[in-house]
Amino acid sequence: MPLQVKRLLIVFVLFIGIMLGLKYFLTPESWREYGAYRGNALTEISDKEAKYVQTETCAMCHDSIAELKTQGAHKSIQCEICHGPGYKHIDDENIDMNIPDDNQFCMRCHSKNAASPQSIIKQIDAVEHSEGEECINCHNPHQPWL
């Protein structure tokens, strides 16, 4: 084999060796545990804290309101849709939850829109229906038609 080719081969073998070495040292732990990805990523993603604690958790303390709510038209609605996520509140009750009282909030769901199915939700024209009155003066949000 000619000398220059021999030298070149040495360089190439060195290069490939370095590449394989880097591959060996830089391949992360748990690679290909389940597939071509870091298996640890699954636990890392699922370790994230959940912010919405769901109605069952709320009902542990606020049982009377939860009971009231189960009898009204809003029974299928989770507490935290209106009151915001409860993950801080369950640890420290001094952290207040959100108590929305403006008409705009109710209108998120109840404003008139031809795209909203009539059979699913009661829709009103805010001005016509209440003439400037606050929704919550007539309706209890936990049991809207008391």
Next chain:
Amino acid sequence: MNKYETLYEALANLDGYIYPNEIALNWDLLIVMYPYVTGLVAGAFILASLNRVFDIKALRPTYEISLLTALSFMLVATMPLITHLGQPWRFYEMLVTPHLTSAMAIFGFVYLWYLMVVLLLEIWFDYRYDMVIWSQQKKGFVKFVYKALTLWVSETSPESRKTDEKIGYFITVVGIPSAFLLHGYVGFIFGSIKANPWWSTVMMPVIFIFSAMVSGIALVMFIYMGVSYLRKQKPDMMALDTIAKYLFYILIIDFTLESLDQIHRIYEADESFDILKILVRGKLFFTFFIMQIGVGVLIPLTTLGFLQFKKPRERIRKIIYLIISICVLVGIFYMRWNVVIGGQLFSKSFYGFTSYKVDLIGGADVWLSVLWFIVPFFILAFLLWLLPPWKKNHEAMH
């Protein structure tokens, strides 16, 4: 200044409806530069191979310049891609844990193959004998550099030169499909995205290969004239005329393929056609019809076609070649622009468009793109100083 400012601006300039996440145009000018620079490499290399493999003797004066041009652009070819990443320091992951179903993951390997096995080796075998001679003539650090470059092999016997020649030829033969692979592959990155009807066409890799050849040939033509001018030498008109001839032929093929692609699209007129029609006639009108087709194809094609029949004086021809090469380089840049940016301007909902404005002063993508286009010229200047083709021993066999 808010980093979301440009997005709010785009939000204010929406046409129709787009998916909310589509407002951010993730592949910006840097990704336009990536196929552009890679294409220049592949094209310049193929021009060099025309001389060596297909034995077109008129191209001999541009052989080394083509190779060195290809190398200097090759060295920065990955930089637009890497600097565009959201996490540039993690780019090594693509080599360490390549995901084999991804078209992009193999780029690192195609790149290494082409750089290490094709370009560097071909140049090395071509220059080995000369580097040995130069290492004997020079002194000090430069001597050491040449010695290191020869890998401390000082063989100059005729047999060793014959070996260089044989292996060099073999590498060039391997190099042609490799150059096709390199750029066809870049085309495949776009052509394989089935979600995007503007990209998703089997023609994409083929079009990319031929547009790469067009741009690379134009670049070598431009650089050859530039280098001759700087060295105060007369460029070899035979070589220039031959380059222009090949530019003409390949431009015809390129334009035919691109037209075929568009005609096919127009005739089939599938579900995406309506939105693409509005795109091409509206937001892409200037870059597509004026720059890509007008400046990039029609002007060079008619001028070069005219030159096939009637040859004006040398001085005029030189000016024509200079203008044509710039036209082609600009045109191919806009071709990449229309592919990359155009493909992101319309919504995959087919109901609207977002907008993209090049931020000439503040945009990091702009100055990085300019940087990655200028750096190769400095590398080339250095390479021409280190490995001057005009000081080579030209009794070499090919």
Next chain:
Amino acid sequence: MAIKKENSSRRDFIKNSSMFAGGIVLVSLLNPLKMVYATKKPKGKGKWYGIGIDIEKCIGCASCARACKVENDVPNEPFFFRNWVEQYTITNDDEIKVSSPNGGIDGFKQPVPDDEIYKTFFVPKMCNHCAKSPCTQVCPVGASFESPEGIALVDKSYCIGCGYCVQSCPYGCRYIDMENGVVDKCTLCYHRLQKGLDPACMMACPTGARIYGDLNDKESAVSVFIKENNCAVLKPQLNTESKLFYNDLSQEVH
């Protein structure tokens, strides 16, 4: 999170390298007609999540979009969404108007008077968690992957932010999180599922328009939903095997 270097045995390393080297050859030579998908549905009794959306029940309140933004720390800007709601209005002149102001969070208005409307409806959108997902297929480093439960996830500490998956998602469900330059997308609240909670959007829906569950379990809510309704997926021609099933999907929806 820092990526620790591998400490598996040398034999593993050699095995992995040879697997890698042989990978392309095997795929191309032994099985030339096999399609190259990133993931394959695992055999056995594990969970395989699917989603159902009942368009007839969606009132366009965008509670799902709000809850998702809060639960998953999605930037509170009008252009990054893991899920959003679109309003389609088709006029009597056959004009199709689509809107999604701030993903629906800002509230919907009808762009045309009621007597000019031919039909109108809301379409909630989110990641389709495709079984043959184009996004995980194109990820160059394996940072986007499909979990064994069939949920397309992003390993944010490994993502390089190339944006290739963003381009390849036909549904526009991915975005680059500009805070750290990596991709973000719907995880079907993987962290909540693993804790036995419902995904935020499913929990937040006041009308029960959103359903999810195990497609392998033929008694699950989503399996029953698919069985009892005439469901369709988005862009079926792309063969992504989307696992987001819409009841009453109009052909205008892309």
